[in-house]
Amino acid sequence: MLEIRRLAVLREVALRGSITAAAEALSYTPSAVSQQIAALEREMSAVLVERGPHSIALTEAGRILVEHTEGVLEQLDMADEQMKSIAGLQGGRLRLATFRSAGETLVAHALMDFHLAWPSVELKLTEGEPEEYLDRLARGELDLALSFDYDGIPPPHNETLAREHLLTEEMLIALPEGHRLASAPSVALADLVGEPWITSSTRSSVHEFTAVACRWEGFEPRVAFEIDDYHMAQALVAAGVGVTFLPALSMHTTHPRLRVLPVRPRPPRRRVCVVTREREPASPCVTEMMRLLRLAAATQCAARD
Structure with a gap:
């Protein structure tokens, strides 16, 4: 069995590029680092490093071993983290x-x-x-x-990530309180043709959502403002300068001069999920x-x- 400590020393040498720098990072003496590398080479029956006057480089065998070492040490770190949490969730971090x-x-x-x-x-x-x-x-x-x-x-x-659905919510339309449709029980997107729209900015992955939803109803929205903050978007709608979509989760606080209506006939939806590795x-x-x-x-x- 390979000794984890020696593998960690080899990885540190590869990262630092010298025996001296690796020794400083590990709080070892340069002699101790050299001894660990030599012992590992004997265990592997292979030359793992090539020593130069002022630096050190991995051989092909050393490179392969370090690649595997990264995964081993990562798994050990994960095990350590989980063991700290197992005892009644009395420690660790989230x-x-x-x-x-x-x-x-x-x-x-x-x-x-x-x-x-x-x-x-x-x-x-x-x-x-x-x-x-x-x-x-x-x-x-x-x-x-x-x-x-x-x-x-x-x-x-990302194929390394797993998603679990938490909830699905309908997107609502926010109008200023004095809007011609503000007293209606619901609103059709087609009734908002020509209105100035407030959308998310190009920094957001859902920048195109408003355009997609409006195209389903046969028109192109006239984008007046690009805002990534729903509270600011609410304030702009309340000021009467545009209309916007709002997800239900953003409605825990609502601007007092806002009217928020469901969309007919088919409200667009947002799905919220929790993601893990x-x-x-x-x-x-x-x-x-x-x-x-x-x-x-x-x-x-x-x-x-």
Whole structure:
């Protein structure tokens, strides 16, 4: 069996490019690092490094061994993290990312319940857009994330990530209180031809959603403003300078001079999901947070009905 400590030393030498730098990073002496490499070469019956006057480089055998070492050490780090959490969720950490409307509703409720039950777990929260943080989840920098997809707009794809559906919500139309359609029980998109629209910006993966939804009804929207914040979008609608789509999750606070109506005949929808890494067993912290997010989503749906 190969000794993990020696493999870690070889990886550090590969990263630092010299015995001396690796020794400093590991708090070893250069002699101790050289001895570990020599012992590993004897175990492998192969030359793993080529020593130069001022640097060191991996041989092909050394490169292959370091590639495998990366995976081994990553798995050990994951095991260590999970073992810290297993004992009644009394330790460890949970790193979660969310988009704003879910963060203000589903995630806020789930985090509150989680912290009350497991106060020793270190919680870290990142807020942004899924296209900004899903790659971080895939790289192991986060433990789970909230994401979404809209009708007509495919979700961001990453084959290493697994999605679990939490809820589906209809997109609503926000109008200023003095709008000609504000007193109607619902609104047809076709009745909004020629209106100035407020949409998400090109930074967002769902920038085209408004255009897609309007095209389904036979017209091209006239985009007046591009805003990625629903609260700012509400303020602009209330000011009378445009109309916009709002998801139900963003309606926990509503501008007082706003009228929000369902869309007929077929309201476009947004689906919210929780995302984890596909091939990685869930830690107790992740399992518990997913349970609480499911509960928060069910409560949200029940309140809506």
